Amino acid sequence: MNKTFISFIVFVGGLLVFHNVVFPIFTPKEPGMILNRYVYFLLIVAYLIIVNIALRLKPPISLNATVVWSLGFYFYKFILYPPVPWTLFITYMMLWSIGTFLYISQDPETFREFRKPIAKTIVGEYKLARIVIFTLLPVLVGFGTYKAIYPTFQEPVELRTVHPAPPATTKVHGKNYVLESARNPYRVDEQDNYKDSFPFLDADKNEYMKNVTEGGTVFFQNCHYCHGDQLNGLGMFSHVFNPTPANFIDPGTIAMLRESFLFWRVSKGGPGLPNESTPWSSAMPPWEEHLKTEEIWKVILFEYWYTGWHPRTFDTEESYIGQFEKEGKKPGAH
Amino acid sequence: MNKILTIKLSRLFFMSALLIAVSIPATLFAAPQPPDAVKKDLLDKGKKVYYKRCVWCHGVEGGGDGPSADRLFTRPRNFIQGTFKIRRTDSGELPLEEDLITTVKNGLPGSAMPAWGEFLKEDEIIAVVNFVKTLVQDRSFDDTDEEVNIQEFGSNPWGTKGPYHLGIPQEDIDAGKEIFIKNKCFECHGGEGRGDGNPTMKDDWGFPIVAADWQQCWNFRGSRRQAFDPFNVVRTVSTGLNGTPMPNFKDQITVEDRWKLAAFVNSLCPRKNIDPLANKPVSDFLISSKFTEGKVATSIADPMWQSPDADPKIKAWPEEMKDNPKKHYIAMSGQITRGKRNFDPKADNLWVSSRWSSEENAVYYLLEYHIRFLSSDPEYPDAVAMQWPAHLQDLFGAEKPYFIFGDSKKPVDVWRASFLAKDYNPTNAPNPEGYKLDIKVDEFNGRGFDALTPKEHAPTVEVVDSIFHQGRVKVLLKRSLTNENKETDVQIPSEQFIPVSFLQWAGADKEKDEHMALSTWFYTILEPPLPKSLYYMPPIMAFVFIGLQGWLVWMTKRTRKMYDEGKVKRDIIPK
Numbered sequence: 001m002n003k004t005f006i007s008f009i010v011f012v013g014g015l016l017v018f019h020n021v022v023f024p025i026f027t028p029k030e031p032g033m034i035l036n037r038y039v040y041f042l043l044i045v046a047y048l049i050i051v052n053i054a055l056r057l058k059p060p061i062s063l064n065a066t067v068v069w070s071l072g073f074y075f076y077k078f079i080l081y082p083p084v085p086w087t088l089f090i091t092y093m094m095l096w097s098i099g100t101f102l103y104i105s106q107d108p109e110t111f112r113e114f115r116k117p118i119a120k121t122i123v124g125e126y127k128l129a130r131i132v133i134f135t136l137l138p139v140l141v142g143f144g145t146y147k148a149i150y151p152t153f154q155e156p157v158e159l160r161t162v163h164p165a166p167p168a169t170t171k172v173h174g175k176n177y178v179l180e181s182a183r184n185p186y187r188v189d190e191q192d193n194y195k196d197s198f199p200f201l202d203a204d205k206n207e208y209m210k211n212v213t214e215g216g217t218v219f220f221q222n223c224h225y226c227h228g229d230q231l232n233g234l235g236m237f238s239h240v241f242n243p244t245p246a247n248f249i250d251p252g253t254i255a256m257l258r259e260s261f262l263f264w265r266v267s268k269g270g271p272g273l274p275n276e277s278t279p280w281s282s283a284m285p286p287w288e289e290h291l292k293t294e295e296i297w298k299v300i301l302f303e304y305w306y307t308g309w310h311p312r313t314f315d316t317e318e319s320y321i322g323q324f325e326k327e328g329k330k331p332g333a334h
Numbered sequence: 335m336n337k338i339l340t341i342k343l344s345r346l347f348f349m350s351a352l353l354i355a356v357s358i359p360a361t362l363f364a365a366p367q368p369p370d371a372v373k374k375d376l377l378d379k380g381k382k383v384y385y386k387r388c389v390w391c392h393g394v395e396g397g398g399d400g401p402s403a404d405r406l407f408t409r410p411r412n413f414i415q416g417t418f419k420i421r422r423t424d425s426g427e428l429p430l431e432e433d434l435i436t437t438v439k440n441g442l443p444g445s446a447m448p449a450w451g452e453f454l455k456e457d458e459i460i461a462v463v464n465f466v467k468t469l470v471q472d473r474s475f476d477d478t479d480e481e482v483n484i485q486e487f488g489s490n491p492w493g494t495k496g497p498y499h500l501g502i503p504q505e506d507i508d509a510g511k512e513i514f515i516k517n518k519c520f521e522c523h524g525g526e527g528r529g530d531g532n533p534t535m536k537d538d539w540g541f542p543i544v545a546a547d548w549q550q551c552w553n554f555r556g557s558r559r560q561a562f563d564p565f566n567v568v569r570t571v572s573t574g575l576n577g578t579p580m581p582n583f584k585d586q587i588t589v590e591d592r593w594k595l596a597a598f599v600n601s602l603c604p605r606k607n608i609d610p611l612a613n614k615p616v617s618d619f620l621i622s623s624k625f626t627e628g629k630v631a632t633s634i635a636d637p638m639w640q641s642p643d644a645d646p647k648i649k650a651w652p653e654e655m656k657d658n659p660k661k662h663y664i665a666m667s668g669q670i671t672r673g674k675r676n677f678d679p680k681a682d683n684l685w686v687s688s689r690w691s692s693e694e695n696a697v698y699y700l701l702e703y704h705i706r707f708l709s710s711d712p713e714y715p716d717a718v719a720m721q722w723p724a725h726l727q728d729l730f731g732a733e734k735p736y737f738i739f740g741d742s743k744k745p746v747d748v749w750r751a752s753f754l755a756k757d758y759n760p761t762n763a764p765n766p767e768g769y770k771l772d773i774k775v776d777e778f779n780g781r782g783f784d785a786l787t788p789k790e791h792a793p794t795v796e797v798v799d800s801i802f803h804q805g806r807v808k809v810l811l812k813r814s815l816t817n818e819n820k821e822t823d824v825q826i827p828s829e830q831f832i833p834v835s836f837l838q839w840a841g842a843d844k845e846k847d848e849h850m851a852l853s854t855w856f857y858t859i860l861e862p863p864l865p866k867s868l869y870y871m872p873p874i875m876a877f878v879f880i881g882l883q884g885w886l887v888w889m890t891k892r893t894r895k896m897y898d899e900g901k902v903k904r905d906i907i908p909k
Contacts, residue, residue, distance in 0.1 A: 119894075122886055123891055138880050141875050145871050154620065156831055196382070216390055220400065220401050224390075230387075234612065236445070237667035237670065238612060239612030240854060241854050242619075242854045279736070
């Protein structure tokens with residue numbers, strides 16, 4: 001049998017087996033060693049080199065070029081992780097194609113050898129190949145034209161700012177709050193002291209848990225529909241809305257925001273957002289319409305207690321504890 | 335040393351033989367066994383989890399009366415009586431610990447109970463389940479008189495695979511339908527399974543309850559996040575749902591027949607791509623309006639308007655429907671933002687298909703949604719509406735009016751079809767003919783959720799056909815693309831993305847004004863007709879390419895000839 005043909009079979013068959021059998025082993029469902037995919041790729045390359053050398057196949061330069069080019073395609077399409085966008089893929093493949101061409105044309109001999117089968121196909125020395133290629137290509141061109149002309153519509157992409165810059169002050173229930181200095185009046189103690197306390201059961205034993213319980217009660221009567229029983233933004237109505245409700249478990253939301261920012265967002269809701277945050281489709285109510293000021297602060301207290309996050313503070317201030325400051329005690333001295 | 339090992343091995347062998355001997359008959363003959371006793375050592379941990387995560391709905395004593403309970407439909411479970419819906423044990427019996435763990439892990443789709451499997455650790459889930467067992471007061475998991483019989487369900491006879499479980503033979507589905515009729519499932523679940531059979535049902539605690547809508551299987555409480563798996567139906571039919579009017583059919587229907595019944599129930603549920611996080615179908619955010627040659631049919635029954643609910647990418651459509659518009663899935667929720675809020679909407683989705691005709695200069699929208707029971711109170715009619723930006727030309731970029739009836743700067747144009755069904759009574763037997771609707775359209779502009787103004791000019795939107803059939807409302811709306819009321823009416827251009835949203839009022843729930851169900855903004859586009867060039871350009875390009883190939887052959891041959899005749903020298907490779 002023709003050695004070139006064997007080499008071709010080694011490549012196509014090997015790639016099929018590797019891709020369908022070995023690849024899943026290297027890419028388990030649970031994210032593990034992400035580098036494994038690259039080890040897998042090196043294995044394919046090693047397999048091809050070793051088999052070709054061991055069997056002394058000496059494939060012609062045209063087949064080598066095809067293999068090199070295809071491996072590049074395979075790498076960018078399936079191996080590279082996370083997957084690159086389509087435009088970037090095209091750019092990478094252009095570079096890869098240029099590289100492959102440089103490899104072919106490294107000296108006139110290899111270049112001539114590379115051209116030889118192509119010229120033979122064109123003039124008809126490889127009859128079957130000519131028939132197949134010369135019928136297939138026009139069909140592909142026709143099909144490509146059809147795809148290009150066929151009108152398709154995809155909804156426009158909409159970008160939005162998730163955490164817009166807050167205003168300097170906000171007026172809630174007739175009272176003005178300066179966001180930079182506004183404090184949660186119910187944060188009277190270090191939150192971590194209560195992480196093992198029970199809402200309801202400990203509510204009459206201490207003030208802090210009483211406020212957490214009341215805040216939780218407000219949350220589970222009003223907020224859980226969107227923000228979820230787990231505060232992860234997956235409430236029973238969350239899938240309906242776009243933008244999707246905030247996930248408080250995520251380190252990118254309440255964990256990096258100040259309580260006064262939350263107070264402003266909760267009080268003014270969607271309609272209080274600037275235009276870059278798409279106020280027209282936010283389902284967040286301006287809660288000042290439904291809740292009292294105290295209830296808003298308590299629900300914020302609850303959200304931090306439940307998730308275990310601490311509100312963000314400025315570097316210059318110590319973690320503040322509103323009530324203690326007022327009483328002239330040092331923060332944290334309890 | 336060896337001796338000890340031998341003794342140990344033989345003991346091990348003896349123990350496992352004993353275990354097998356005990357467990358085989360237990361599974362084969364489903365002998366009664368005591369319920370899984372409470373694991374006392376886990377209770378401290380379980381209590382911690384319960385009072386942090388569960389108490390808000392299920393209440394301090396597990397009575398299903400936490401702060402959220404009154405605003406939920408279905409209400410949270412009351413644990414006190416030990417009544418658990420999703421089990422593998424006989425009707426009326428306590429569940430297995432494994433059943434409760436699976437419930438906590440997967441949540442109860444269609445209710446507020448979320449899936450805790452990705453949130454809590456395995457040991458926390460086992461602990462909290464054991465704590466919940468101690469909240470049962472009227473009976474006890476430690477009671478020696480209690481017994482549970484684990485049911486045998488057999489296995490999926492067709493070996494179908496998730497997520498969509500397609501490929502069950504039609505004759506089994508048809509046989510399932512016979513079983514459905516014979517056992518009178520329609521009395522509660524309705525003639526086509528939309529849960530529209532009985533409006534008066536109550537659960538064990540006297541709260542109103544409705545039968546499952548089989549065409550929305552992602553809301554099956556026991557679906558275990560595998561919406562299309564027929565096993566869920568087999569289990570429910572075999573064990574019943576404790577605390578609800580759903581009985582068990584263990585003795586009436588053989589296991590084989592229960593699988594066929596399940597196949598029928600499942601075949602009704604449209605195959606849609608289910609979002610694994612929300613456990614609901616993914617909304618079709620672009621509603622494309624199909625260009626129609628000539629006139630659009632004005633009857634909902636016309637073949638032009640028949641499209642399957644299933645996604646054609648998942649389940650192929652019949653040939654004769656290939657060119658019909660797709661039914662777009664629109665997720666709905668209660669309006670829980672402004673004014674009088676609606677925490678328990680009666681429709682949680684809506685299906686929209688659309689056609690337009692340049693000959694008629696008109697666009698048609700067919701709105702469909704499931705609702706179990708209609709209102710018969712003229713003061714609270716049922717209604718469904720489409721909401722548009724009234725001044726499309728004033729919107730810049732992604733800008734839209736506020737999604738609840740617009741805002742002061744950007745008004746909306748609302749087309750609302752309000753209706754009462756003729757000769758309808760919620761307690762009527764299933765009516766295969768459906769009910770004609772006494773329907774009228776009111777058009778109004780909104781400049782805020784509390785600022786609605788009826789239009790003064792003559793109506794422009796027309797209901798060309800409508801029906802209420804077996805728990806599903808269908809309304810076909812028509813409007814001209816443009817008209818002279820530029821101030822109040824949306825002017826609909828073709829080939830442009832136009833924001834649109836949907837509103838729905840359930841009269842039986844006394845919904846009115848902003849007390850409604852709604853969707854977020856979607857986009858609609860009037861698709862242009864397929865360009866004529868689609869038919870001639872591809873062959874032209876192919877022929878041009880064939881010409882190119884011919885030229886290439888000619889060129890290559892000529893070069894060869896010139897080499898052979900010595901007219902041109904081949905490039906010489908330096909040695």
